[in-house]
Every structure is written in structure tokens, then in C-alpha cells.
Amino acid sequence: MFSSVLIANRGEIALRVARTARRMGMRVIAVYSEADAEAPFVAFADEAYCIGPAPARESYLVTERILDVAKQSGAECLHPGYGFLSENAEFAEACAAAGVVFVGPPPSAVRAMGLKDAAKSLVEKAGVPVVPGYHGANQDGAFLKAEADGIGYPVLIKAVAGGGGKGMRRVDKAADFDEALASCQREARNSFGNAHVLIEKYVLAPRHVEVQIFGDQHGNVIHFFERDCSMQRRHQKVIEEAPAPGMSAETRAAFGKAAVEAGKAVGYFGAGTVEFIADGSKGLRPDGFYFMEMNTRLQVEHPVTEAITGFDLVELQFRVAAGEKLPVVQGDLSISGHAVEARLYAEEPERGFLPSTGQLHALQLAGGEGIRIDSGVIEGGEVTPFYDPMIAKVIAHGANRDEALDRLRDALLGSIVAGPKTNTRFLTALLDHPDFRAGKLDTGLIDRNLEALGAVPPALDMQAVAAGALALVAEEKARVDAAAMARSGWATDPWNDADGFAKAPGRAGSVRVMAEGEEITLALDAAGEEAYGGEEVADREFTLVTAGEDVYVLDRGRQTRLTLIDALDVSFDDHGGDAGGNVKSPMHGKLVALFVSEGDVVEKGQRVAIVEAMKMEHPVLAPRAGTVENIAFEAGSQLGEGVRIMAIAEAAA
Ligand code: ADP
Ligand code: ADP
Ligand code: MG
Numbered sequence: 001m002f003s004s005v006l007i008a009n010r011g012e013i014a015l016r017v018a019r020t021a022r023r024m025g026m027r028v029i030a031v032y033s034e035a036d037a038e039a040p041f042v043a044f045a046d047e048a049y050c051i052g053p054a055p056a057r058e059s060y061l062v063t064e065r066i067l068d069v070a071k072q073s074g075a076e077c078l079h080p081g082y083g084f085l086s087e088n089a090e091f092a093e094a095c096a097a098a099g100v101v102f103v104g105p106p107p108s109a110v111r112a113m114g115l116k117d118a119a120k121s122l123v124e125k126a127g128v129p130v131v132p133g134y135h136g137a138n139q140d141g142a143f144l145k146a147e148a149d150g151i152g153y154p155v156l157i158k159a160v161a162g163g164g165g166k167g168m169r170r171v172d173k174a175a176d177f178d179e180a181l182a183s184c185q186r187e188a189r190n191s192f193g194n195a196h197v198l199i200e201k202y203v204l205a206p207r208h209v210e211v212q213i214f215g216d217q218h219g220n221v222i223h224f225f226e227r228d229c230s231m232q233r234r235h236q237k238v239i240e241e242a243p244a245p246g247m248s249a250e251t252r253a254a255f256g257k258a259a260v261e262a263g264k265a266v267g268y269f270g271a272g273t274v275e276f277i278a279d280g281s282k283g284l285r286p287d288g289f290y291f292m293e294m295n296t297r298l299q300v301e302h303p304v305t306e307a308i309t310g311f312d313l314v315e316l317q318f319r320v321a322a323g324e325k326l327p328v329v330q331g332d333l334s335i336s337g338h339a340v341e342a343r344l345y346a347e348e349p350e351r352g353f354l355p356s357t358g359q360l361h362a363l364q365l366a367g368g369e370g371i372r373i374d375s376g377v378i379e380g381g382e383v384t385p386f387y388d389p390m391i392a393k394v395i396a397h398g399a400n401r402d403e404a405l406d407r408l409r410d411a412l413l414g415s416i417v418a419g420p421k422t423n424t425r426f427l428t429a430l431l432d433h434p435d436f437r438a439g440k441l442d443t444g445l446i447d448r449n450l451e452a453l454g455a456v457p458p459a460l461d462m463q464a465v466a467a468g469a470l471a472l473v474a475e476e477k478a479r480v481d482a483a484a485m486a487r488s489g490w491a492t493d494p495w496n497d498a499d500g501f502a503k504a505p506g507r508a509g510s511v512r513v514m515a516e517g518e519e520i521t522l523a524l525d526a527a528g529e530e531a532y533g534g535e536e537v538a539d540r541e542f543t544l545v546t547a548g549e550d551v552y553v554l555d556r557g558r559q560t561r562l563t564l565i566d567a568l569d570v571s572f573d574d575h576g577g578d579a580g581g582n583v584k585s586p587m588h589g590k591l592v593a594l595f596v597s598e599g600d601v602v603e604k605g606q607r608v609a610i611v612e613a614m615k616m617e618h619p620v621l622a623p624r625a626g627t628v629e630n631i632a633f634e635a636g637s638q639l640g641e642g643v644r645i646m647a648i649a650e651a652a653a
Helices: 011-023 040-044 063-073 089-097 107-114 116-125 141-151 174-192 249-265 302-309 313-321 401-413 424-431 462-487 498-503 526-531 534-539
Strands: 004-007 027-032 047-050 077-079 155-159 168-171 197-201 206-215 221-233 236-242 270-279 289-295 338-345 362-364 371-375 390-398 416-418 510-515 518-523 543-547 550-555 558-567 582-584 589-594 607-613 616-621 626-629 644-650
Touching: 004 011, 004 063, 011 027, 011 040, 011 313, 011 371, 011 390, 027 040, 027 063, 047 063, 063 089, 077 313, 089 107, 107 116, 107 289, 116 197, 116 249, 116 289, 141 155, 141 174, 141 197, 155 174, 168 174, 174 197, 206 249, 206 313, 221 249, 221 302, 236 302, 236 424, 249 270, 249 289, 270 313, 302 313, 302 338, 302 371, 302 390, 338 401, 338 424, 371 401, 390 401, 401 424, 416 543, 416 550, 462 510, 462 518, 462 543, 462 550, 462 558, 607 644
Parallel strands: 004 027, 004 077, 027 047
Antiparallel strands: 155 168, 155 197, 206 221, 206 270, 221 236, 236 338, 270 289, 338 390, 362 416, 371 390, 510 518, 510 558, 543 550, 550 558, 582 644, 589 607, 607 616, 626 644
């Protein structure tokens, strides 16, 4: 076995690989970008080397830097994790040339499966059913349209070099084809440097069922059963489980056989995943599924397979890379119970799933029976805008599906995250959705049920606001009391004493807060308490986290952030005046377009700018009608989250 490994990745997967490597007695070598200097995977490693600035193309994607570290540290092997360089055949070859064993499949297999068109042709020859469509070389627009017409709509146009759910367009009728093709090609060229596409029949009620395969360097290829990853948004997985609901032994054998054949067709060894699509409306059947693509790496959702089979897939990866035989044959494997994984993200489903980066003021992920947590961040750390904003993968294993789903839901609801917003509520609503519970799965379930899943702008939780306001006032009181005592001006305890209230200047008895961007005034007398449900507030178990001038009120996955504007006549300048008219950046990103100049008159809701973050454009809208003033940035500027871009002065009445 190897005595050292360089892990060419970051975050939860770097840590997960490192744990197994350490257990197997290896010296763990990490590489990290400047943005990750404080990350847990760096602290965990025996040695760590900074390989460049935050952007991945200047650090985690730079082959030379990584191989320099391999040489310098004397690493015997290199584990690429997933994403980054994990499916890059040239990188795997460069490792071999540098005398470092790449923990992954042979470069020839990576290359053969790298492009979706070539992969389909190849497995088709091996007798594996593929989605009907055109995956040839002719890229002429009129020709592709004729193919689509022949296949019959809806069709899916797919970038052959695509990945991560990008570079795909569903086309429902012939008239829309040309435009969809052009836009798909544009995205493919920009994101993958390759504009080639293929055309596929769009499978109705699609279910994504994939098979985990494993091969060794002695010609053995076996499978570790399937995972169902049909809960998707924008073709990206949200919840994954194993085994697939409704899978019979006969159908499982057919899936497994097809996956193993696909692997054998490319001389596969190491861990790989063969992705299939099935028409869910007819249930899973031995002759009702098609090959989509093969991922020649460890998959994000591999822990559910580990849970039901009892194997550490990363350990097997190391053993196979070192030349060992697989320690099991197909017949040795069996399924124990049911496992489900949720990807806990720093994002806001309520606002179009916008990433929500920033410091994690509190982070306590709830464990429990059958719960495994794979996380790459810790309390006090940061979710940066540079990488995938995943906070953790939470995996639950149970004796049956319901038990696994219940355990996962409880673990998510019992977790505390303050700072970035999370998709906790959305995930738990999905876990409890009647169709999902009943195993009626297809990739459209989430989109059809966005409202039921709570992915719509929420009303403020006024009880949370009240609880937070009281906490802010208590802090403020302590401050004001101290000042008052020092001046020996008014009563020492103006707050709890009705007379004291009356003596306090200005807005005594009320508090103004900024709650989730909304300015709210709450009365703090008995009438006010009634209005916001004083007694019920006392009954709810809020968790309060203070950070700087903010208080975060947490309640089973929901977060309400408050800042005090003023209480007892104390005002804070940065929130004074026209707070409602400030146009702020919704996130850390780049101001790519500015549509107005100072003096322009705008409507409420008018698009005034665009902020780009994580390669996605986010429109910035005028919060009210009025005149643009104080534009603080030029197009091209980098903006922090919440930074004021301009103000809209209210039109004179
Ligand atoms: P899985 O099926 O394992 O979930 P995904 O396709 O979602 O795999 O991708 C796994 C990881 O790799 C994710 O972090 C994703 O963001 C990243 N990834 C996948 N393909 C690409 C790509 N072409 N470019 C950049 N990142 C990618
Ligand atoms: P990626 O490399 O981005 O993972 P895939 O080919 O695996 O691309 O497709 C991603 C997702 O898109 C699938 O999981 C599935 O939900 C959907 N999809 C792909 N092909 C089809 C199809 N022919 N019909 C319906 N849905 C599809
Ligand atoms: Mg895929």
C-alpha cells in the first residue's frame, strides 16, 4: 500500500479522502488556495502547500503547481476527489509521467467516456441500451433539426463535453429548435470550450438511476448496486438514495449487467458511475432504461452506497490503484437497509436558489443514530464565493426508507447554521412531500412543487422578528444604562419601569429594526406584545446567535436576521435616512452592467444593474420609484454582499 497521498481537491471531499488515507496509514499531503488557508482539510493534513490564489483556474486546476508539490513532498499517489481535475485524462497522464500514481481509472477510459457522443457510440456497440437520438459528427444546424424532427419532440440538446447539469436545452416543438441549438452551442463553447452537441429523445417522467461500478487491474468489474438521484433542480442532484424505490431484483440485475458491460467496454478499473435514465411513469423495468453517460470518478453521493453495502469506496480506490485485487466478488455483496443523502447548501431557495455566502457565525450539524455528516467547513469559517457553496452532505441510514428519511429530516431540522442562508427547510419539505415519500419519483417533481416546497419568497416571521428585537433591545439597554449611569441623567433602569419609559426621550417604548432588509417598528408595550404574539413567542424555541450588530433568530432551519436601527432614541448612522431607497448588491460578485445614470428616473422593480456571481447573472432591481443618485461603482467593480451600489431618492409627492 502507498505510504503517502497528495489530495488534489478541497472542502468536504478532501477531508473525507484524507480520513480514509490516514486510517490506512498514509501521510496526508494537502494543496490549498489562498482562500482555503484556514480550512479544516488543511488543518487535518500532515503537510499542506499553498498553490495559488482563490480562483480554481489559478490553483486547483493548475497541473504544474500540483505536480511540483507531489515531487517536493514525495507523494506516492494522488487522489483527485470529484470535480476539478478528476476527469481530466491529460492530468492523469501527467501524474504518471511524474511518477505519481493517479488514484482513478486509466486515462484511456477517462478519455473514452469524456465526451457523451463517443461514450454513447461505444457502449451501444457493447450492447448497452442508449437514449434514442443522434450522436454523430455532423453539426450542421439544418441536419440536427431534421434529426430532432425525426426523433419527435420533446428532445434534449446536450453539449457532448457538458457536465454539472450545464449545456442542456429541452426543446418542446420544432419552432423552438434553432434558437435552443444556438444558445446551447454558445454555452457549450463558453463553459467547455467545445460547441459539439448531440440530440436525444427527452424521456418523459425521467428517473435518474445510476450504478456504482468498481474494477481492478486484473480484469474484474463488479457493481455496488444503484442510487436513485431523481430529485434534481436544473439537472443537478439535490437528494440521492440507495437502493432505488421500486427496484425489483430482476431489474436491478439488468441495470447492474449493463453498467458492468459499459465499464468492461473501456477496460475500466477504479470507482465509476454509469448513469441511466428511465421512464418513471411505467415503473423500473429490465427493458426500460437507457445509458446517459459515465462519470469516471468518485461521485458526490457515494456515501449512500457505502451505507448500504458497508464498504469504504475510497479505501477500495486506493487498493485498486495500488494493484490489489477487489476483495469481493459480486455474489458477496448485499444491500442492508436504506440510505439517503441531502446536499446542505448555503443558498436561498426562497430567492431563486441564490448562493448565500459569508461567515458561518454558528454551525452545529446534528448527528444521531444512523447519521453521517461529511462537511468541509467549521463554525467561524466562511462559505466563499469561489467554490461550490455546499456546507455539508448529511447522510442517513435506516432499516427501511421511511426510517432513513425521518432520520435525515430530524438531523437537518436539528442543525444550526447562522450567517449564510441554507436550503434546510426546502430539503425537509422535500423529504416529507407525499409523492417523494410514496416513491413516485421523477426529475420534474421539484419544479412542479416549488411553492409547496417553500421555494417562494416568504413572509417575515414576525414572532422571530419580535424575539430578535427583544434581544437587541436587551443588549442596547445594557449599553444605554451604562451610558446613562455614567452621565447620571435619567433613571438607572428606564426599561422595565413604566415611569422610566415615559422619561426616556424620543421613541421610548418602540424599537426600529432592519429585519431581512425590511424596516420594521415594533411597539414594546403590552399592546405591541399582543400584536406580535407575545405568549406564542415565549413558546417557540428560537436559537439566537449574535454576530457584530446583527442577531440571527433561528428556528428549525429558518433564519431571520435583524439589526437594530434605533431604540430609546439611539440611532445608528449607517441605517439612517433613506434606508429603503438603497440599491444593494444581493451577493458577493462582479457588477457586470449598470443600466442607469445619476438623475435617471426609475420605476419600482426596474432593472438597474446586473451582478454576476458563480457564472450566473443576477438582476438588481430598484426597490422603489424615484431618482437615481450616488452611484458608487463602475461596471466591472467587485462588490461585497450587501454593499450599496446606488440610492433611489423618493419622488417628491
Ligand atoms: P455527481 O453526479 O457526483 O453529483 P456532478 O455532475 O454534480 O456529479 O459534479 C460533481 C462535482 O463536480 C460538483 O461539485 C460539480 O460542481 C463539479 N463539476 C462537474 N462537472 C463539472 C464541470 N464540467 N465543470 C466544473 N465543475 C464540474
Ligand atoms: P451531466 O454531465 O450534466 O450530469 P447528464 O447527461 O448526466 O449530464 O444529464 C444530467 C441530467 O439531465 C440527468 O440526471 C437527467 O435528469 C437529465 N437528462 C439527461 N438526459 C435526459 C433525457 N434524455 N431525457 C430526460 N432527462 C434527461
Ligand atoms: Mg450526469
